[in-house]
Amino acid sequence: MFEKYNPINDLMLQVINNDGKVINKEFFPKLDDIQIIKAYKDMLFERTADLMTVSYQRQGRIFTYPPNYGQEAIHIASGMVIKNEDWLVPAFRELGAYLAKGATLKEIFLYFMGYEDGTVFKDANHILPISVPIASQLIHGTGLAYAAKYLNKKEVVFAYVGDGGTSEGDFHEALNFAAVWKVPVVFVVQNNQYAISTSKEDQTVSVNFAIKSVAYGMKGIKVDGNDLFAMYAALNEAHDYCSKGNGPVLIEALTYRKGAHTTSDDPTKYRDKAEEEKWEQKDPLKRLKSYLIDNKLFSEDQEKNIIDDYKKEIDRIFSEAENYEPYSLNEVFKHHYADMPQDLKNQQREHENFLKWKES
Amino acid sequence: MNIVNAINNAIDIKLNEDPNVLAFGEDVGKEGGVFRVTEGLQQKYGKQRVFDTPLGESGIAGSAVGMAIAGLRPIIEMQFSGFVYPAFNQIVSHAARMRNRTRSRYSTPIVIRMPYGGGINALEHHSESMEALFAHVPGLKVVIPSTPHDAKGLMIAAIESDDTIVFMEPKRIYRAIKQEVPEDKFSIEIGKGKIVQEGTDLTIVTYGALVREVQKAAVMAKKQGISVEIIDLRTIYPIDRDIIRDSVTKTGRVITVTESPRSFSVASEVSQIVIEEAFLNLEAPPKRVTGFDTIVPLPKGEHHYIISPEKIYYEILDTIKY
Numbered sequence: 001m002f003e004k005y006n007p008i009n010d011l012m013l014q015v016i017n018n019d020g021k022v023i024n025k026e027f028f029p030k031l032d033d034i035q036i037i038k039a040y041k042d043m044l045f046e047r048t049a050d051l052m053t054v055s056y057q058r059q060g061r062i063f064t065y066p067p068n069y070g071q072e073a074i075h076i077a078s079g080m081v082i083k084n085e086d087w088l089v090p091a092f093r094e095l096g097a098y099l100a101k102g103a104t105l106k107e108i109f110l111y112f113m114g115y116e117d118g119t120v121f122k123d124a125n126h127i128l129p130i131s132v133p134i135a136s137q138l139i140h141g142t143g144l145a146y147a148a149k150y151l152n153k154k155e156v157v158f159a160y161v162g163d164g165g166t167s168e169g170d171f172h173e174a175l176n177f178a179a180v181w182k183v184p185v186v187f188v189v190q191n192n193q194y195a196i197s198t199s200k201e202d203q204t205v206s207v208n209f210a211i212k213s214v215a216y217g218m219k220g221i222k223v224d225g226n227d228l229f230a231m232y233a234a235l236n237e238a239h240d241y242c243s244k245g246n247g248p249v250l251i252e253a254l255t256y257r258k259g260a261h262t263t264s265d266d267p268t269k270y271r272d273k274a275e276e277e278k279w280e281q282k283d284p285l286k287r288l289k290s291y292l293i294d295n296k297l298f299s300e301d302q303e304k305n306i307i308d309d310y311k312k313e314i315d316r317i318f319s320e321a322e323n324y325e326p327y328s329l330n331e332v333f334k335h336h337y338a339d340m341p342q343d344l345k346n347q348q349r350e351h352e353n354f355l356k357w358k359e360s
Numbered sequence: 361m362n363i364v365n366a367i368n369n370a371i372d373i374k375l376n377e378d379p380n381v382l383a384f385g386e387d388v389g390k391e392g393g394v395f396r397v398t399e400g401l402q403q404k405y406g407k408q409r410v411f412d413t414p415l416g417e418s419g420i421a422g423s424a425v426g427m428a429i430a431g432l433r434p435i436i437e438m439q440f441s442g443f444v445y446p447a448f449n450q451i452v453s454h455a456a457r458m459r460n461r462t463r464s465r466y467s468t469p470i471v472i473r474m475p476y477g478g479g480i481n482a483l484e485h486h487s488e489s490m491e492a493l494f495a496h497v498p499g500l501k502v503v504i505p506s507t508p509h510d511a512k513g514l515m516i517a518a519i520e521s522d523d524t525i526v527f528m529e530p531k532r533i534y535r536a537i538k539q540e541v542p543e544d545k546f547s548i549e550i551g552k553g554k555i556v557q558e559g560t561d562l563t564i565v566t567y568g569a570l571v572r573e574v575q576k577a578a579v580m581a582k583k584q585g586i587s588v589e590i591i592d593l594r595t596i597y598p599i600d601r602d603i604i605r606d607s608v609t610k611t612g613r614v615i616t617v618t619e620s621p622r623s624f625s626v627a628s629e630v631s632q633i634v635i636e637e638a639f640l641n642l643e644a645p646p647k648r649v650t651g652f653d654t655i656v657p658l659p660k661g662e663h664h665y666i667i668s669p670e671k672i673y674y675e676i677l678d679t680i681k682y
């Protein structure tokens with residue numbers, strides 16, 4: 001696959017077209033119907049949760065939130081490929097992948113309500129917290145992969161970044177180190193066309209993002225990120241390639257951020273309706289649903305019922321998160337050091353004295 | 361004008377006046393910055409002078425160093441102060457040192473703008489106040505305005521300065537204060553503080569978003585018959601020793617109020633200046649009312665960290681009682 005889709009030729013791996021028709025039998029992944037239906041339902045869950053979270057934000061019930069919708073195929077395919085022992089290194093726009101790894105929606109809500117507890121993902125194995133400083137997390141991916149190799153563990157690391165993030169020095173150091181060390185890490189660039197208001201064209205003049213792998217002597221591939229089958233096939237191939245000790249892989253997943261950058265952003269300032277409509281044709285859910293309906297695996301009626309159930313469940317989880325325990329002063333101080341300096345203990349005590357005074 | 365308008369206006373005036381002035385950074389051009397501080401300027405001055413860069417702070421700061429050496433006057437934006445760290449190498453290793461390294465042959469007249477500070481219910485890395493890091497670096501000047509008027513005057517002075525200026529903008533009050541600000545060009549000298557309010561019993565030294573909180577605390581104190589003098593530093597480095605000395609010599613008591621962590625901070629520096637300059641006039645030990653030596657908690661915990669007027673008032677009483 002990597003030979004055939006060498007990014008130098010600017011080809012893109014695609015398995016189904018916009019109408020959900022299989023156009024590339026060779027790379028149609030080995031998935032049975034049940035798995036495919038589940039993948040679609042998971043994408044539907046991610047989208048429903050995501051859109052509801054945006055509306056919770058509008059109601060003032062959470063703070064700033066970066067929506068995921070439009071990018072679900074990448075996340076759900078990742079979830080299908082990433083095994084329990086593998087590492088997931090998030091940026092911040094991979095909701096479905098976190099959930100598949102064992103993070104809970106309640107935690108996601110807590111995080112965007114303003115609790116650090118929400119990014120611990122305490123019941124998920126081998127996942128890092130959400131990373132806000134763009135691209136910085138990729139190097140941790142390289143380090144985790146070095147450790148896996150050194151410790152002789154069968155782990156592959158999956159580390160995520162956006163198109164904008166490829167301009168940071170950290171991106172390039174992460175790739176180069178990983179290639180030089182020949183360690184098992186898959187870098188996934190979610191090329192959703194924008195970094196806030198900055199378009200891909202202002203970010204790079206490379207023909208694609210996958211080609212950046214070539215300079216580092218590692219494998220790379222450009223994939224239709226709105227095609228679940230193509231994403232699954234590429235991620236799976238990359239997993240296989242890394243597991244065999246061949247070194248890192250860079251996957252560019254071509255997609256579109258259908259929503260705003262975050263709930264504080266207004267995309268009408270920098271992109272037009274015509275462009276949004278063009279991408280609407282390539283919507284990842286719409287495409288997979290067409291495939292399912294064509295193959296008589298799913299129906300519109302089913303979808304409506306499923307969404308209704310999801311909404312109820314999501315609302316229930318959200319109110320659970322809203323009733324989370326208050327944030328105590330102790331929580332502010334507790335987690336900075338294994339061995340807390342006396343100074344810090346004093347500062348906490350002083351503040352408690354102030355609070356007592358204030359109450360009296 | 362609010363602070364956003366005032367900074368925009370200052371940059372506009374300098375872009376108009378001096379073709380060597382440029383403004384750039386992430387989302388600075390088309391969109392006018394995520395806080396709209398540079399809104400409209402690309403439309404007015406073109407893409408060669410006001411532009412979006414690729415997403416790389418080191419690239420932004422490092423290219424500004426090169427441009428400045430070549431005679432341009434770049435005004436660069438770090439989208440949030442929490443994202444300056446990839447640029448730290450360029451700022452500390454080069455912008456701050458180029459003049460000394462080349463025995464003044466080359467200078468780096470760059471304005472490094474960055475919104476900073478807490479109180480806006482933000483995600484991680486969007487709330488810190490790390491001015492002490494920059495003030496500690498030889499070769500940098502650090503400016504923090506607290507009003508629209510000062511923001512404009514200081515920004516004009518910063519762009520005209522031949523030194524590298526770290527210009528930290530208190531984003532919590534970006535739009536909170538409106539003021540009449542002259543439309544014409546004027547500048548405020550870097551390195552000069554301002555007496556916000558005169559008083560006789562105690563001096564409070566502060567800056568940025570906390571000036572207003574200190575004013576509220578001073579009203580509470582006044583009701584108890586305590587007269588507070590408030591100094592807005594406006595420039596962190598070079599710090600205005602004279603204004604601090606003159607005030608504390610008169611009042612004999614001093615509190616520094618900042619939202620940054622306490623240890624090794626601007627507040628520590630002010631306390632030491634007071635000891636050096638007004639030791640014999642002191643009637644109480646200089647006090648620091650600051651953030652904790654902790655990371656700023658995410659929004660649900662941030663109220664613990666934020667410096668409230670009540671907290672300042674409580675510390676005023678403590679210092680007066682001493």
Ligand SMILES: Cc1ncc(C[n+]2csc(CCOP(=O)(O)OP(=O)(O)O)c2C)c(N)n1
Pocket residue numbers: 093132133134161162163164165166190192194195196257261386415417439443446
């Ligand atoms: C080092 C750093 N600089 C700037 C920012 C502010 N910021 C947050 S998201 C973003 C754009 C990221 O774009 P991209 O990497 O394409 O990811 P996307 O948001 O499209 O998923 C920027 C500039 C940041 N978080 N970290």
